[in-house]
Every structure is written in structure tokens, then in C-alpha cells.
Amino acid sequence: MATAIKIENPSVEKQNLKAEDDVVLQLADAWQTICSGLRRDLGAQIFGQWIKPIKLARFDSVSGELQLILPSEFAANWVRERYLDRLLMAWKIHSVDVKAIAFSAKAGTARIAEVKKSSAAIGQESANASSDKFQLDLDPRMTFDEFIAGNSNVLALNASQRMASPEKPLFSPLYLQSSTGQGKTHLMHAIGHAYRAEFPNARIIYMSAERFMIEFVSAMRRNEAMEFKAALREADLLMVDDIQFIVGKNSTQEEFLHTVDSLITRGKRVVVAADRPPQALDGVDQRLLSRLSMGLVADIQSAGLELRRDILQHRISTMPHQDVPADVVEFLARTISRNLRELEGGLNKLLAYAQLTGRPISKELAEEQLSDILSACRRRITIDEIQRTVCEYYRLDRNEMSSKRRARAVARPRQVAMYLAKVMTPRSYPEIGRKFGGRDHSTVIHAVKLVEQLRGEDTEMDNDVRMLLRQLES
The missing domain is CATH 3.40.50.300 (P-loop containing nucleotide triphosphate hydrolases)
Structure with a gap:
């Protein structure tokens, strides 16, 4: 039989309340930490309107269902539709045995506030x-x-x-x-x-x-x-x-x-x-x-690419059992560049979706689930701009981007430009191919894979690509 901890029920006998206090306090501490993170990720206005009014109601220790109370049915539905995944992921990250969340619009005061008040060291709090x-x-x-x-x-x-x-x-x-x-x-x-x-x-x-x-x-x-x-x-x-x-x-x-x-x-x-x-x-x-x-x-200046990478890696290291491929980290670090709050929020959303749906984390999943953040952050770099920058860097005539010449001195910069076009623009392989003299999409795919491989094997190639990325992002 499931054991439900009724956090807001004042009629439970005192001896039973005492036995439940440890669990209740754990829920309270976790919720305080979760709220701090949500306040930072969502902003003060959204947090104050939708998250702050939430009260903890009851927790079923067998099913793992936590009931949350909101002031109205409208508010409960709104939070359920927009923040359920984020809230559930937050509880999982903080190692609380919450496996499901239910929302209701009941009135009442959660017992958690009483437990916190009676259990806290008032003298230390005053200090x-x-x-x-x-x-x-x-x-x-x-x-x-x-x-x-x-x-x-x-x-x-x-x-x-x-x-x-x-x-x-x-x-x-x-x-x-x-x-x-x-x-x-x-x-x-x-x-x-x-x-x-x-x-x-x-x-x-x-x-x-x-x-x-x-x-x-x-x-x-x-x-x-x-x-x-x-x-x-x-x-x-x-x-x-x-x-x-x-x-x-x-x-x-x-x-x-x-x-x-x-x-x-x-x-x-x-x-x-x-x-x-x-x-x-x-x-x-x-x-x-x-x-x-x-x-x-x-x-404090805007965070550069290296710092954005470091922040993502650090955040991932603090989340157990989270495997984020290197190309996804690189994609997020390069694309979400306006501010660090958006960067961390995007990572959290991606991790939550992957864990709750069982889908593996990939660049494609990031593009799909973070489209709103990415569209707001991505600077509109064009393929024409990429071609111009690559030609200036390698001292080539711009017409070589569309020519049929296969000499390595021409073909390799062209492949680098195709790679950058895929990395830095939302264009598809066929669209990129058309901008490079009407080439087939398979040619673009080959170029992208080749440059990715060469970056791992050839220091000079990797330095060239890094320099071009820096020029295009500046």
C-alpha cells in the first residue's frame, strides 16, 4: 500500500508527523534549490507569476508522485502545459525520488512551511x-x-x-x-x-x-x-x-x-x-x-566561445548519467552566445527532454527542441559571407567557390567553406550545394565529413577553421 505524505494535512497525528519530517524537509530543501534555479533561468517576472505561487501538497513515496498546488485551475493548467518537463527534470537532477508530478488548484497551506519553521535553528538563521x-x-x-x-x-x-x-x-x-x-x-x-x-x-x-x-x-x-x-x-x-x-x-x-x-x-x-x-x-x-x-x-564582457564551452562542460559534469556528445556541446557553445543564462537554460531543456523521452542527445535533437532559443541567438551569417571570408583567407578568387577545378589548393578551401556553411547557417545540404556551383548534396556531405575528420588529425587545418570561425563570428 502506498504511503502518502500529506504535507498540508493538519489532522495527521503528531507521532506520524515526526516520522515524516525528514522526508518533508528533504522535499522542502530540494524545492528551495529548484526555485532558485528556475528564478535564474526564467527571469524574475515569469518566476514570480507562475512558479513562486506553487505549494507542495503531498508526496506518495511508493509511486513517487508529488502533488503541487496552484491558486487556480487556469494556473495549474498553464504550468502543466509549459513547465512540467522542466520541473520533473529539476527534481530528478536533485536526487529526490520524485517520478511524476500532479497539479491541482486546491486551497490550503502546505505543512512544509510549519516543519521548516519548527526544525530550523532560529539562532543561526538570525545570525x-x-x-x-x-x-x-x-x-x-x-x-x-x-x-x-x-x-x-x-x-x-x-x-x-x-x-x-x-x-x-x-x-x-x-x-x-x-x-x-x-x-x-x-x-x-x-x-x-x-x-x-x-x-x-x-x-x-x-x-x-x-x-x-x-x-x-x-x-x-x-x-x-x-x-x-x-x-x-x-x-x-x-x-x-x-x-x-x-x-x-x-x-x-x-x-x-x-x-x-x-x-x-x-x-x-x-x-x-x-x-x-x-x-x-x-x-x-x-x-x-x-x-x-x-x-x-x-x-564583465560577453563570454567568449572558450568560456561558453567551459561552462557547458562544467554543468554537464555536475549532472550524473548525462552523456552529451562533443559536437552538441560545440554547437550549443557557438550558437547560444547572447548570454549565459540562455546557454544554461538551453542545456537544461535539452537534457530534460532527452531523459523524459528516452531519445539520445544529438545535434539534430538540439536543433529541434531549442529552435526558439537558437533562432533568437543565431547571427544571420550568409553563405555568400562565408565564401568571401574563406577566399580572402586562402587568397583565392571568389569564382573558385563555384568552379569545377579539383586542384587541392582550390578544392580544400571550397570544402572548408561548405563545412562552415553547414555549421554556421540553417541551410540544408542541397541548398548549400546550389550555392557552390550547383553541386549535388552528396558532395557537400562528403566535404563536411572530410573537414571534421581533418580537424581531428591535422593541427594546421583545425587552426584554419578556428580562425575562420572567429572572423565570421566577430
Whole structure:
């Protein structure tokens, strides 16, 4: 007979609840970790609208079915249709014995919240929080160990590690600047984890600029502005993300300025992050601009191809029993280049689909299942552009791409161009053949396979292809 753990049922006898608490707490911890990942992958708006309202209801330990509750039937259907595979894969990755997920629209409060509250060490939680007003919520996966370094982010990484070290920082505030999805939020969470490990009783505050504004306005309406200010200025480490959203709000800017001044004067640590440099913050008070610029502005550039490869390999290494062919890793690294959040999200979606359907992971499967991400990320490189670049590189006349000459000095660059056309464009083999003097699709297939083989055997050929890829991507 199946044993169902009714997470939300208050009528279960206390002795039975005690026996179930370990399982319930495991579910709670796993769900917290899963939510952190989904918040990062889906973005704050989508996560807040569809995932955050989900409550854990009950778990059948024999069938492995976990029931999730949403506020309405519409919400339950929406999440089921769009996020079931992703949620199920997330549970499997975190080694929880969940084999199926059911959605319902029942009202009620999950018992999990009660168990968490009664089982947590309140004293330690208080030490990890800045104050009762600002509960510290750090993603457990966003640590320095999980941050992959590359030329584009090494300055920001080193500065962040120094900010979290026991030594007095050489600069404050630290201003992390990058476009969306390049790792600045990861670094802020990593600073929080490392600093808390060094100073377990430190008062740490991490929040978005939007939350800062909401909390400040709410405090003023409740006549609690003084308490709000005092709580902020007690921080040993203050981190504010997406600072670009605080511009244009005079009263909020004023309070943030005084808070930063107070903390810096007392030798405390301040970290802010934004998608643009301080000088590009439109509508910012000049005094606040001066404070934000007086420390270190660490710019994170877009991740290069090597870094994207390293990130994919690292993520795959943390997922047991996942076999991702090298050509798929290369395809994802080259194609999903706008930001790292999309890169990891694409990998997660591909792994989830392959595991849940039993289909082997391949480049064809990636193209099929990630078409929406790929179409948004792929720069529209044309075959004409590839032919022109290859001819310039090998110093050939452009007409040789369509000629019938078979001399190696002409045929090999032509084959390289065919290979690049298949790798870098969505064109089919017959379409590529037509662009190379009306050649048959089998000729293109032969060229692609030959160049792939030569890249593994001939260092000079591999270097040529890498150089051409770099030129075409730049």
C-alpha cells in the first residue's frame, strides 16, 4: 500500500508527523534549490507569476508522485502545459525520488512551511540574516566554486573574492557591470556565501533595487522609516542588484546615498550591480553617481566561445548519467552566445527532454527542441559571407567557390567553406550545394565529413577553421 505524505494535512497525528519530517524537509530543501534555479533561468517576472505561487501538497513515496498546488485551475493548467518537463527534470537532477508530478488548484497551506519553521535553528538563521526586516536569500548553487572564470570576467571575479575575504577591501563600493546573463548576480550571491562563511554572525543584506524602493516606500507609509534606515545601516555587507532601476526616484536615491555614505564611512562593504556603467545611469543624482564611481567598476564582457564551452562542460559534469556528445556541446557553445543564462537554460531543456523521452542527445535533437532559443541567438551569417571570408583567407578568387577545378589548393578551401556553411547557417545540404556551383548534396556531405575528420588529425587545418570561425563570428 502506498504511503502518502500529506504535507498540508493538519489532522495527521503528531507521532506520524515526526516520522515524516525528514522526508518533508528533504522535499522542502530540494524545492528551495529548484526555485532558485528556475528564478535564474526564467527571469524574475515569469518566476514570480507562475512558479513562486506553487505549494507542495503531498508526496506518495511508493509511486513517487508529488502533488503541487496552484491558486487556480487556469494556473495549474498553464504550468502543466509549459513547465512540467522542466520541473520533473529539476527534481530528478536533485536526487529526490520524485517520478511524476500532479497539479491541482486546491486551497490550503502546505505543512512544509510549519516543519521548516519548527526544525530550523532560529539562532543561526538570525545570525545569517541582516535583520528581521531583510531575510537573506542566497542561491546555494551560486558560489565561487561554481563560477567559471575566463578572460571576460576575471577582473570581476578577483574583485568579488577580495570583497568577501577577511582582509579589508581595497575598494568600496564594488560596482559590477555587464549585460543581462553574464554572471554579475552569480558573483553577488557568491560574495554573500563566502563572506558568511568567514563571518557567520555578520549582518548581510542582499536585495534588488526594486525591492529597496518598495520596502522604503512601505516603511514611510507605516511611519517606520527610521527603523528601515537603521536596519540598512547595521549591515556589514550590503548588496543591491539591478541598480539601474533606482534612477529617477529622488527620495529613494537620497536614502540610498545616505546609506552608502554611512556604510563606507564605517568601513563596511557595499556591492552594487547594473547593466550599464555609472556614467550611463540616466536620471541619477550626481552625488550618488560620485559614490558609485569612487570604488572599483568591474566590467564583465560577453563570454567568449572558450568560456561558453567551459561552462557547458562544467554543468554537464555536475549532472550524473548525462552523456552529451562533443559536437552538441560545440554547437550549443557557438550558437547560444547572447548570454549565459540562455546557454544554461538551453542545456537544461535539452537534457530534460532527452531523459523524459528516452531519445539520445544529438545535434539534430538540439536543433529541434531549442529552435526558439537558437533562432533568437543565431547571427544571420550568409553563405555568400562565408565564401568571401574563406577566399580572402586562402587568397583565392571568389569564382573558385563555384568552379569545377579539383586542384587541392582550390578544392580544400571550397570544402572548408561548405563545412562552415553547414555549421554556421540553417541551410540544408542541397541548398548549400546550389550555392557552390550547383553541386549535388552528396558532395557537400562528403566535404563536411572530410573537414571534421581533418580537424581531428591535422593541427594546421583545425587552426584554419578556428580562425575562420572567429572572423565570421566577430
